[in-house]
Amino acid sequence: MKQRILLIFLFVTTLTFSQVAITGNVTDALGEPLPGANILEKGTFTGVVSDFNGNYEITVSSDNTILVFSYLGYETQEVTVSGSARIDIELKESQESLGEVSIKGFAGVIGKSRKRTESIQTTPESVTALNSEGIEKAGVTDISSFSALVPNLKFNSAQAVGLNFITVRGIPQVRGGDAPLAFVIDGVTIPDPSLLSQELYDLALVEVVKGPQGALYGKNAIGGAINIYTKEPTNKMSNKITLGVGNGGNLQGQFVSSGAISKDKVFYRFSTQYKTFDGLLTNEFLDKKVDFSEDFNIRGQVKARLSDKFTISGAFQHFNIDGGATYYSVNPTGFDGQFPGGVLDPNPTDGNNVIVANILGRSDMKNNYGNFKMDYNLGTVKIQSITSFNRVERSTNGDLDFLSLDGLTQGEEITTKTFNQELRINNTNTDTKFDWSLGGFYQNIKKDVYQNGTTGVDFDGAPDFYDTADYVNETKTIALFGFGDYQLTSKLTVSAGFRYDIDNFTQEDFLFVTNSDRDNNEFQPKVSLSYQVSKKALLYANYGRGYRNGGFNAGATDFFDKSFDDEISDNYEVGFKTTTWNDRLIFNGSVFSSRIRNQQQYILDLTTFIAGVYNYDETKVFGFELESRARLSKYFDVFANFGLADAEILEGGTTGGADGTTTNNSNYNGNKVPFVPVSTFSIGLESSFNLTDSVKFNGFLNLDTTGKTYYHESNLDIHTTDAYSLLDARIAFTYKNWKLDIWGRNLTDKQYYQEFSPGKFVGSPDDVAWRGQPLTIGTSISVKF
Template identity: 80%
Template sequence: MKKNVLLLFLLITTCAFSQITVVGKVTDQTGEPIPGANILEKGTSTGVISDFNGNFQINTSSNDAVLQCSYVGFETQEININGTSQIDIVLKESPESLDEVTIQGFSGVIGKSRKRTESIQTTPESVTALNSEGIESAGVTDVSSFSTLVPNLKFNTAQAVGLNFITVRGIPQVRGGDAPLAFVIDGVTIPDPSLLSQDLYDLALVEVVKGPQGALYGKNAIGGAINIYTKDPTNKMSNKVQLGVGNGGQFQAQFVSSGAIAKDKVFYRFSTNYKTFDGLLTNEFLNEKVDFSEDFNIRGQIKARLTNNFTVAATYQYFKIDGGAAYYSVNPIGFEGEFPGGVLDPNPKKGNNVIVADVLGKSDMINNYGNFKMNYNLGQVEIQSLTSFNKVERSSFGDLDFLDLSLFTQGEEATTNTFNQEIRVNNTNTNSKFDWSLGGFYQTIKKDIYQYGEDFSFDPPEYDTADYINETTTIALFGFGDYKLTSKLTVSAGFRYDIDNFTQDDFLFVTNSERDNNEFQPKVSLSYQASKNVLIYANYGRGYRNGGFNAEATDLFNRSFDDETSDNYELGFKTTSWNDRFIFNGSVFNSKLKNQQQYILDLNTFIAGVYNYKESKVFGFELESRARLTNYLDIFANFGLADAEIIDGGTTGGENGDVTDNTKYNGNKTPFVPVSSFGVGLESSFNITETLKFNGFLNLDTTGKTYWHESNLDIHTSDAYSLLNARLGLSYKNWKLDLWGKNLTDQQYYQEFSPGEFVGSPDDVAWRGQPLSIGTALSVKF
């Protein structure tokens, strides 16, 4: 018996160690990574694809295995590994591609929405993604410029640096609160939504996956997730310098450098970006620009391959943004003709709104972020450890009456400290029918908020409106798995169980509050690969956004607000046809929300707070398409519809005064949610000569009708508007010249509108969108 057990042990050990783990990178002849290249062990069905940084990892059957690497438009290569565990593959363009004899189809965009590398055309989720080449072509420099390419996603800013408003599939973000999307950088979840204000540069992937993603990303992924992956450090030395200028006194300088500290062992990447902008919007009372900004960003990365199976990487990033604040528009005619203020047209036209505050608002944000990653490959299993910290400091000061009168001012100082620790165990066996991952997560968040105002009718005028510290501790367990029932049918299931503790120490109202919440977030999907080019899927997912505490109870909101949950059901399809030259994807979804969160500022008390709708729902659909008409021209379009409705508005207040009954809004549309979105565009890329290349990108983005208040009154509702953006580029050898324009028709629009009659103010106020912006940039790689 002992002999049989020993023989069985030796057999298992031999099988386990007969496999060789090979890691590597696929690049073109210029050193640029090739995402989506197919790497196959010759004579077997074992294969993988390279990720958005060109990296791959494959388990081969022996030391003398042969790898075949192929990619559309490039020559297929065969590589004998000869016992080597590290292989870098350089692909050459095929003669057919160079001669442009045939029209090349789409090779597909590689994403990581389910935390593993796969083509978005085979991912059973509603995903929009751009790899490095697409990011550069579209001129994506921030989340706002990418959101114009994604149906049912809207990104706005207002008030001050770092104050963002994201709406996804009918779920809006509350002011200063948690976003309805998880924000993930290089696989690390960043909880502070103010970081979405930073410039995006030197990127390998930007990806949005929609629908509740709590099972994969945890709390606040109630509407989806934004994945951003920076470019990896490289083994080959490369550098890039870019200088740019634009109207409004814009100046930008960027430097990127990457290479090996110890060849094949230790690599670095250093990048920095500086941008300054004088502004385009004018305060007519002060005769000064108000939307000025200055942005400095620096990032350093080090990656070390300590052994063939063990790698470590560290990243540190610092950025500081200074900008204007509180430059809201008011009606130039004024109420009763006395001075600016009163009712404001929600559909702006030239001359019908002005910025006339007597105080020049200013704001700033400083961020320090770092992470440390360890990856250990055991052959069939990979263990990952991700440790990160983040500190955000924000401050702002500006007018509060927004008039050319010395009445009220406002200010805020906020600091957020976050620590994350995550352990993941992932399956790496590509031959298995069952793909899985498991892990645990720990997070602490500490937010220190101080808000104050000035009322010049009192002596002394300054008073405090909020002074508190919120702390959140989260422990979570999660798991996700795919099982191939047949060669075409796959079932997926995942879960995440969050254990949250929330506390608040309020120094202004001298209160201490604490609450606990445990939330189970399941996800189930079924996908059917009807043919090589047709995928049909069905998903159910649950997400939640955590509740919290307001500074004080008023008639408009309670002392605390509840956790928001969403149950989402979705059907979708993904198709590729016409020799991979036409992509057409779509999905329809239905979400039921409980305790949906909304924000309001009570100007009777000068206290801001969050309240809940008892029940609401969203029904909608999305369509995305792209066609390659010739080797020189692509056309793309997308459309999204989100019918968001209040089912039961519930009641708020009553703790210290009157009750506000929001059930009178039952059946109305949820505010801050565009009813629809539509985008259409053209993209072109071709060689003029062997050394001269042209790139062009044109996009028309339309935002549908938006209700700014639950009342749905026409006087507080904006009609649809369209923004036209374009980018043209010429590349000569290592040089590139770009010309870009945003809002080329100089469309006036609002990013935020606040009807005064519902917050105790005589004024409607609004935050203007960015006017016509144009510029140019010159870069060189060496």
């Protein structure tokens, strides 16, 4: 028996060491990465594709293996391994291949939603993604502009810089709370949701994967994850300068530089951007623009290949955003200079809402972020360590009554510090039926919150100051995770994963002089089954659990308790992905059903000036999504998506009771969940062709429709916005290394709200709303050298 075990061990060891792990990068003649290039071991079925930065990893059978590199529109190359552990390839354009009609669309997009490189058409998840080419064509500069292309995803902002509301598949983000999506930049989880407001530039990939992703991304991925990957440092020197102007005093400057510090060994990438905007919305009382902003961003990256197997990299980013704040609009028909007492039309038209606050609100957000990564490739296994830190400082000052009355003001200062450490072990053997990864994670988040304001003027003529919050929340998390795929047959694959979070939450309250502490352990499983019906058709079914952590409010009122509970989602989904008509038509869809326990909601109690979060006992969501893209001709694409999310309160429960009076939310059973658009719809056109031998044209047009949205559990029509549509367009002309962009957003100058607050339910005499961005247009010119 011992001899048999020894023979098996020797056989496995010999087989393992006979395999050769190859890494590398695929670029074009200008040094730009080619995502989705095919790398195949000649004479076998072993192959991989390059990722969004052109990187690849493949395990081949021996040192004498020939690798075949191919990419649409480029000449195929063959290279013998010959003992090399790294092979970088530069592909040349092929005139013959360029004449073919083929859609790159979704099929050509390489994502990393499951933490590994793969085409999103073979990923058994609901994924929308754009590589760098698609990002430039669509003019994606932030999460808001990308969300317009994603079904059942809506991103809004209000109140101040960094205050966001993102909703996905019927799960909304509460004001100042955690987002229902994990936000990941270059593989690093960014827990502070205010950072969703940052400008996005110099990107290699932006993707959204929907459905609970706790097994892969941890807590707060209850509705999915947003993956952002920036462009990596390159071996070949390249630089880019962009200058732009637009209406409302919009000015922009951007500079990107990348190259080798030591050829083939140490590389850098430096990028910076400055934007300023005077504003388009006017405060009628002060006669000043209120939506002004100034944004400075700088990012540096260094990557070093210490050996063919060991790579280290570091990145640091700083940005500073200043902008307007608290410029809510009110009903002008009720405003008489003393007190309005009016109801605001939830569907705005010219003249039926005004901004009249007597204080010009201001806000700012500063961020310092850094990470350090180490990758060690052992052949068929890669060990990765990611260490990161993040510090965000936000402040807001402005009106609280939003009227031209002396009196109520508000102020807020928030500092969030985060430390992350993740250790991950990944399988890199491409010649196997079993693909896996596992690891551990540690996170510490400390959030310092101070809120104050004034209630009027006291007897000595000075403002009467008050404090509403002064506390420090700290969250410590230790997590273990694992995920694996196993090919049961050549067509049928089963996947399973888990994440076990061990959380500790504490609050030190300096205003009410209290200390709170609670622990929570959460198991987040995920199971998936996919069936590759044919090379062009995939069917899949998923089950996943998501978890958004609870926490502590600044205090207790009639509307909410001192603490709020963890939110848990169990989601079931079935979907399909198809590519037909000679790769010119892509049609994807999914149906999902979720049950959510303790869904979180937000309210501001104006009788105490304390804001807080409360829970519904149970809600349910049912919906579906459809996405399609077609290449009608060599130069013309049409794309469309539709999403529906029916989010219903099953049991609202009871909350509050600070003075013995509770709020019974069971009165709203059967009603729609607030802040959730019933539907989303987008349709667009894209065109690309050569005007001359040296001038290329790109055009992009998108009509994005947001469906009916309820802004309170009562579902009253006077607090419900109807569907509205926004039209965006972009055209570009490229001549050699020069590019001219002309763009426009909200081209029909549609008036709409990003947030609506019914005064009836918060103790306010009037409704208030946050107006969306009016028509904005601009142009920019860029040059590469």
